[in-house]
Amino acid sequence: MYDPLTTSKLANKQPLADSYWASTVPSAQLRTKPLATDISTDVLIIGAGYTGMSCALHLAEQHHIEATVIDANSVAWGCSSRNAGFVLHSSGRKSFSQMQQQWGEDTMRAVHAEMLEGxxxxxQLIARGIDCEQQSPGYLKLAHRPRYFEQLKAQAELQKKMFNVDVDILSRDQLHQQYAADQNAYGAIRFAKGYGLNPIKLALGYKDLLSQVNVSIYSDTPALSIEKQNHGHIVHTPQGNIRAKKIVLASNGYTPKGLHPVLNNKTLPVLSQVIVTRPLTDQELSLCQLQTNQVIMDTRALKYYYRKLPDKRILFGGRGAITGKSAEDPYYAERLLAVLKSSYPSLKHVSVDYAWAGWISVALDEIPHVYQNAENNVFYATGYCGSGVSFTCQAGKRLADKVAGSAVPNIPLYQTPLPHFPLPAFRRVGQWAYFQYGRFKDAYF
Ligand SMILES: Cc1cc2nc3c(=O)[nH]c(=O)nc-3n(C[C@H](O)[C@H](O)[C@H](O)COP(=O)(O)OP(=O)(O)OC[C@H]3O[C@@H](n4cnc5c(N)ncnc54)[C@H](O)[C@@H]3O)c2cc1C
Structure with a gap:
C-alpha cells in the first residue's frame, strides 16, 4: 500500500479500497473526469475528501468564490470512504481537561463550541437530503478495566458540569442488559449525542451538493508538484497545469512526502484498520446480546471501536500496521477479529467479509490545525487524529473563511501552525515505541 511518509507520488486511477462501504454504492458515482487541459482558477483545492468538499461548498455558498477540486483518485478515495462512520463531538486526541489545563477555561470552551458546531x-448538510443511513443516537465509552470505569465516571461528571451534556453512567450489568454484553467491559458512560452513518454515502452527498453549485471536481488528477509564481502558483498534474491564486491542501493523511513545505515533516500518517463481519442471524445477535446500533469505543490506549450496521454485520476497528508495506498483512484483521470474539465469545465462528485500512493524520500536539503560509495563499486543514467525520465539515468552513479573508475564532486550532516533529526521520520509530507502550499499558494497567 502507498505509504505517504516515504513516497512522493500518489498514483492515480486506483480503485476505491475494497471496503464494505464501497459495496453499498456504484463506484462509478464517485469517479469524475480527469483534468485534460491547462486551466486557471481562483482557488485550487487538492483532495476531494470531506475537508476539500466542505471547503469548496462553503466557498461557493457563503463567499461566492468559485473553486476547483482535484483528487489523485476518485472522490473520497482516502479516509472519507474508509472510515467507521462515527459522528462524534470531538476531534484530535487532546481531552477537554488537557485543553483546560494548557489553554485555560475560555479557550477550552471555545474549542468545544467549535466541535459542537461541526x-x-x-x-444541517445531511438534512438537505443526503441519505447516509444515520443510525440511532448514542455513543458508549466502555471501561476496559474497573479503574477506568472510575475515570469515565469522573469524565461524565466533568462534562455534565462544564458543558451540561446529556451523559449516563452505566454499571457493567446495566450496560450488558440495555446495550451490549461486551465481556471486556467493566461499565460505561453513554453520551446521548453521537451516531453512526454510512461514510461513502455522506461523501456522495457532498459531491451532489457541489454539482448543484457548479464546482468542478477532477478525479485521477494528482498534484505532482506545486510551483510558486509571482501571483499565486502553478500546480502540475499529468495532463494539465492549473494556475491558481490560492491553494488549499486538503490531502490530509494521504499527502505525499514533500508536496509542500507548509506540511513537510509536520504530520504522522498512521494506519487505522477496520473489519466487517458477515451479517449475523437474529439468533446470533440475541445470543451475544449486542442489542444496540449506537457507536461504541473503549478506554484502551490503543482503542478499539465498533458498531452494528443496518444489515446486522459488526464493524470493528483499531490500529493497523505501521508501514504501508505491511498494511495488507492479514495479521491485523485477524487481531481485530480475535478481540471482537473475546468481547462476544458466542461469536467464535463468525467470519469476516471485508477488511481494509486507511491513513489518518496525527499532529504532534494532537489537535487539528486549519492554517496558512506567511503569504496567505496556501491553506491547509489536517491532524484530525482519526476523528474527522464531523469536524472536517467545520474545518472546511473555516478554511473557506480564511481563504475569503473572513475572521475565524481565536483558538489554537486556527491560530497556530502544525508543529514540526522533532527528528522527523524517526517518526516511525516513535510510533512503534508508542504502540509497545500502549500494548503493555492495555495488558497490565
Ligand atoms: C479506518 C478508519 C476509520 C475511521 N473512523 C472514523 C470515525 O468513525 N469517525 C471519525 O470522525 N473519523 C474517522 N476516521 C477519520 C476520518 O475518516 C478522517 O478524519 C476524514 O475522512 C478526513 O477527511 P479528509 O478529507 O481530510 O481526508 P481524506 O478523506 O483522506 O482525503 C484526502 C484526499 O486527498 C487526496 N490526495 C492526496 N494527495 C493528493 C495529491 N497530491 N493530489 C491530489 N489529491 C491528493 C487523496 O486521494 C484523498 O482522497 C477514520 C479513518 C480511518 C482510516
Whole structure:
C-alpha cells in the first residue's frame, strides 16, 4: 500500500479500497473526469475528501468564490470512504481537561463550541437530503478495566458540569442488559449525542451538493508538484497545469512526502484498520446480546471501536500496521477479529467479509490545525487524529473563511501552525515505541 511518509507520488486511477462501504454504492458515482487541459482558477483545492468538499461548498455558498477540486483518485478515495462512520463531538486526541489545563477555561470552551458546531453543520448538510443511513443516537465509552470505569465516571461528571451534556453512567450489568454484553467491559458512560452513518454515502452527498453549485471536481488528477509564481502558483498534474491564486491542501493523511513545505515533516500518517463481519442471524445477535446500533469505543490506549450496521454485520476497528508495506498483512484483521470474539465469545465462528485500512493524520500536539503560509495563499486543514467525520465539515468552513479573508475564532486550532516533529526521520520509530507502550499499558494497567 502507498505509504505517504516515504513516497512522493500518489498514483492515480486506483480503485476505491475494497471496503464494505464501497459495496453499498456504484463506484462509478464517485469517479469524475480527469483534468485534460491547462486551466486557471481562483482557488485550487487538492483532495476531494470531506475537508476539500466542505471547503469548496462553503466557498461557493457563503463567499461566492468559485473553486476547483482535484483528487489523485476518485472522490473520497482516502479516509472519507474508509472510515467507521462515527459522528462524534470531538476531534484530535487532546481531552477537554488537557485543553483546560494548557489553554485555560475560555479557550477550552471555545474549542468545544467549535466541535459542537461541526456536528450541527454536518447534521444541517445531511438534512438537505443526503441519505447516509444515520443510525440511532448514542455513543458508549466502555471501561476496559474497573479503574477506568472510575475515570469515565469522573469524565461524565466533568462534562455534565462544564458543558451540561446529556451523559449516563452505566454499571457493567446495566450496560450488558440495555446495550451490549461486551465481556471486556467493566461499565460505561453513554453520551446521548453521537451516531453512526454510512461514510461513502455522506461523501456522495457532498459531491451532489457541489454539482448543484457548479464546482468542478477532477478525479485521477494528482498534484505532482506545486510551483510558486509571482501571483499565486502553478500546480502540475499529468495532463494539465492549473494556475491558481490560492491553494488549499486538503490531502490530509494521504499527502505525499514533500508536496509542500507548509506540511513537510509536520504530520504522522498512521494506519487505522477496520473489519466487517458477515451479517449475523437474529439468533446470533440475541445470543451475544449486542442489542444496540449506537457507536461504541473503549478506554484502551490503543482503542478499539465498533458498531452494528443496518444489515446486522459488526464493524470493528483499531490500529493497523505501521508501514504501508505491511498494511495488507492479514495479521491485523485477524487481531481485530480475535478481540471482537473475546468481547462476544458466542461469536467464535463468525467470519469476516471485508477488511481494509486507511491513513489518518496525527499532529504532534494532537489537535487539528486549519492554517496558512506567511503569504496567505496556501491553506491547509489536517491532524484530525482519526476523528474527522464531523469536524472536517467545520474545518472546511473555516478554511473557506480564511481563504475569503473572513475572521475565524481565536483558538489554537486556527491560530497556530502544525508543529514540526522533532527528528522527523524517526517518526516511525516513535510510533512503534508508542504502540509497545500502549500494548503493555492495555495488558497490565
Ligand atoms: C479506518 C478508519 C476509520 C475511521 N473512523 C472514523 C470515525 O468513525 N469517525 C471519525 O470522525 N473519523 C474517522 N476516521 C477519520 C476520518 O475518516 C478522517 O478524519 C476524514 O475522512 C478526513 O477527511 P479528509 O478529507 O481530510 O481526508 P481524506 O478523506 O483522506 O482525503 C484526502 C484526499 O486527498 C487526496 N490526495 C492526496 N494527495 C493528493 C495529491 N497530491 N493530489 C491530489 N489529491 C491528493 C487523496 O486521494 C484523498 O482522497 C477514520 C479513518 C480511518 C482510516
Amino acid at each position: 456536528v450541527e453543520r454536518l447534521n
